[in-house]
Amino acid sequence: GAVVSQHPSWVICKSGTSVKIECRSLDFQATTMFWYRQFPKQSLMLMATSNEGSKATYEQGVEKDKFLINHASLTLSTLTVTSAHPEDSSFYICSAPGQGESEAFFGQGTRLTVV
Amino acid sequence: KQEVTQIPAALSVPEGENLVLNCSFTDSAIYNLQWFRQDPGKGLTSLLLIQSSQREQTSGRLNASLDKSSGRSTLYIAASQPGDSATYLCAVRRGGATNKLIFGTGTLLAVQP
Numbered sequence: 001g002a003v004v005s006q007h008p009s010w011v012i013c014k015s016g017t018s019v020k021i022e023c024r025s026l027d028f029q030a031t032t033m034f035w036y037r038q039f040p041k042q043s044l045m046l047m048a049t050s051n052e053g054s055k056a057t058y059e060q061g062v063e064k065d066k067f068l069i070n071h072a073s074l075t076l077s078t079l080t081v082t083s084a085h086p087e088d089s090s091f092y093i094c095s096a097p098g099q100g101e102s103e104a105f106f107g108q109g110t111r112l113t114v115v
Numbered sequence: 116k117q118e119v120t121q122i123p124a125a126l127s128v129p130e131g132e133n134l135v136l137n138c139s140f141t142d143s144a145i146y147n148l149q150w151f152r153q154d155p156g157k158g159l160t161s162l163l164l165i166q167s168s169q170r171e172q173t174s175g176r177l178n179a180s181l182d183k184s185s186g187r188s189t190l191y192i193a194a195s196q197p198g199d200s201a202t203y204l205c206a207v208r209r210g211g212a213t214n215k216l217i218f219g220t221g222t223l224l225a226v227q228p
Contacts, residue, residue: 043221044218045218046215095216104149
C-alpha cells in the first residue's frame, strides 16, 4: 500500500523556538495532505488542510500564524510550529487521502515536547 | 457539522471473548468510513475501510458493518487476544471538496490474558 513518511518521530525543543515537521508521500503524489493534533487520551483533531501550490485551509480555532504549513511539491508538506510553548506539546500526525475509493494513509506521527 | 462518537469509551474483556465496538455519526452524507487501531504513543494502523455503498467488510477476526442511513458502524472482534489491546478509532470521510477524515472519540480496549 501507499506509504506516508513523517519526520521526526519525536522532538524536544525549548519554549520560544520553532519546530518543523515533514510529511512525505513516498510512492504517490498528494495534492492534499491533512495535519492532525492529538492530546493525551483524546482523539485526533484536524488542524488544517495542506494544498499543493496554494494556501492551507485551517480549521476554526487554529492559529495560522503559529502553525505554518507549506506544500511546495506533490510529495512534501511541512508543518512549522512557531514560537512553541509548553501547551503546544502534543502528538502531530499527517495524512494523505487515497485516490478515488482508496483509504487514507497516515504518517507515523511526531511527538512534540516543549520545555 | 459532522460529529463522530464512539461507545464505549473504554472496555476491558477476558481473552477469547467476542466484542463489539460502536461508532455513530450525525451526518449520513459520507463517502466512506475507516476503522483504525492506535497503540500507545504510536501512529495509526488502518484496519478496515467501508465504502458508503457497502454494508460490511471483513479481515481475519475483524468485521465492520455500516448502516449509513442510521449513522452507525460497528467493529466486531472475534476471539479477542491480549495483542488486540489498543485504542480503536473510527473516522468518516465526506469526500468531494471537503475530503477530510473526522475522527471519533475512540475506544480504549484492554484484553486480559
